[in-house]
Amino acid sequence: MKKIVRNTLKFIVPLCFGVGIFWYLYKGVKLEEIEEVLKSGVKWEWIALSLILVTLSHIIRAYRWRFQLKTLKVEPSLNTLVNSVFGSYGVNLIFPRLGEIWRCNYMSKREDISFTTVFGSLISERFLDMICIAIITGSVMLFQYDFFLSFFSSHQTIVVTLQKLIVSPWPYIITSIIIASSLIFRKRISQTAFAKKISNIFSGFIKGIKSIMEMENKWTYLFLTATIWILYFFNFYVCLFAFDFTSDISLAGALTLFVMGSLGVVVPVQGGMGPWHFMIISTLVLFGIGQTQASTFALVVHGFQQAILILLGIYTIIAINLGERFNKTREPQQSSFNQT
Numbered sequence: 001m002k003k004i005v006r007n008t009l010k011f012i013v014p015l016c017f018g019v020g021i022f023w024y025l026y027k028g029v030k031l032e033e034i035e036e037v038l039k040s041g042v043k044w045e046w047i048a049l050s051l052i053l054v055t056l057s058h059i060i061r062a063y064r065w066r067f068q069l070k071t072l073k074v075e076p077s078l079n080t081l082v083n084s085v086f087g088s089y090g091v092n093l094i095f096p097r098l099g100e101i102w103r104c105n106y107m108s109k110r111e112d113i114s115f116t117t118v119f120g121s122l123i124s125e126r127f128l129d130m131i132c133i134a135i136i137t138g139s140v141m142l143f144q145y146d147f148f149l150s151f152f153s154s155h156q157t158i159v160v161t162l163q164k165l166i167v168s169p170w171p172y173i174i175t176s177i178i179i180a181s182s183l184i185f186r187k188r189i190s191q192t193a194f195a196k197k198i199s200n201i202f203s204g205f206i207k208g209i210k211s212i213m214e215m216e217n218k219w220t221y222l223f224l225t226a227t228i229w230i231l232y233f234f235n236f237y238v239c240l241f242a243f244d245f246t247s248d249i250s251l252a253g254a255l256t257l258f259v260m261g262s263l264g265v266v267v268p269v270q271g272g273m274g275p276w277h278f279m280i281i282s283t284l285v286l287f288g289i290g291q292t293q294a295s296t297f298a299l300v301v302h303g304f305q306q307a308i309l310i311l312l313g314i315y316t317i318i319a320i321n322l323g324e325r326f327n328k329t330r331e332p333q334q335s336s337f338n339q340t
Contacts, residue, residue, distance in 0.1 A: 014096050014269045021274030025281060029295045037243075037296040046242040047300070050235050051308045057231035058085050058312070064224040068121050069107075071215045076111050079323075083316050084110075090313020093306065096268040100126070106320075116203070124209045132229050133262055140252075140259045147256055150286055233258050239301045245293045246284070257283050271306045 062081035069076065084103045092099035104122055108115040141148055215221060237254045240246040249257070257280060264279035265272040277298045284294035 010095050010098070017267075018269035018272075018274035021278055025274070025277055026295060026299075029292055033292045034296045034299065037293055038300075041244065042300065043242045046238050047304050050239050050301075051304060053231050053235040053238065054305065054308060055312065057228050057235065058082075058089065060224055060228055060231070061085050064221060064228065065121070065125065067215055067217050067221045067224075068125065068212060069111075069118075071212075072113075072117060072121060074107075074111050074113050074118075076107065079319070080107070080110055083319050083323075086312040087316040087320070089309045090316060093271050093309055093313065096270055120203070120206070124212060127209070128212070128225060129229075132225065136229070136255070137259050137262070140255050144252060144256050147283075147286065151260075151282065154286065155282065236261065236301075239297075242300075243293070243297055245289055246297055249287065253287060271302070271309070273302070273306075276302060 059082055062085040063078060065081055065085070066076070066078065084106050087106060088099035088103035090099070091102040100122055101119075104115055104118040107113070107118045111118075212218070212221065233255070236258050237251075240249050240254060240257075260279040260283045261272075261276055264276035267275040269275055277295075280298045280301075281291070281294045284297060285291060289297075
């Protein structure tokens with residue numbers, strides 16, 4: 001019963017948060033106005049190209065993981081790797097951040113390897129992705145300093161909240177209490193199931209980092225990482241050409257939009273719904289684009305991005321089920337062949 005309640009909350013709480021932001025952003029936008037923008041002409045071929053690029057990036061992500069797993073003496077097929085990545089994005093649409101858990105669990109059972117080992121490799125992979133987005137974000141903030149000043153000036157609530165958080169003594173007091181308690185009761189805490197689980201995950205993370213450092217094709221792995229992020233950017237960039245009012249946005253502006261959208265996705269909400277829209281719409285408005293046009297752009301681009309993830313998730317379910325049926329029918333045939 002507790003598990004059902006916990007899973008329900010994991011689904012409902014982020015969904016309500018995302019829907020709340022989404023409603024706040026679109027409550028003043030009339031459907032007729034959005035229809036008018038769409039009727040003015042959308043170049044759907046650019047949206048289609050975007051979907052191809054994002055699918056390709058997921059396939060390359062699956063292929064990249066093979067290099068890391070090979071170092072850990074695990075060699076799954078590309079089909080298994082692709083299913084794990086496609087499926088994880090599908091799960092994330094329902095339960096934010098649980099897609100990675102599903103991905104590791106699927107690979108663990110499929111390849112008969114410990115979950116912590118697979119999870120550790122995934123954490124180290126995500127850690128590398130965090131470094132990439134930090135570099136991109138830092139570079140954009142450095143060269144687009146004026147934009148970020150304008151953004152925070154037009155959203156004083158965010159600035160005030162951050163200032164209160166920094167000035168308030170409570171975060172520091174709570175952190176100090178947690179650290180002190182951990183040091184005082186470290187022996188007792190280390191015996192708990194939660195502490196052992198964290199320890200296993202950390203050791204898996206270290207093993208995952210070592211697998212990157214020790215792999216034979218290290219530079220290929222880094223090249224694939226760069227390729228993934230280039231595809232992520234161009235997957236978004238080409239969408240700008242689908243609308244006349246965004247087609248003249250510069251490359252620097254596109255990078256700014258990409259970073260702002262990426263920051264929105266950090267919030268654990270299904271598909272980034274709400275926070276992503278807020279960041280993209282706010283940025284476009286600061287670029288001088290009308291509220292209705294900006295809202296339409298965010299609605300269309302996000303909608304199709306989520307649609308392709310749903311389709312990839314459906315493909316994964318079918319592929320896994322067909323694979324299991326094929327294996328079940330193959331086993332009796334092999335056993336009868338061995339007997340003869």
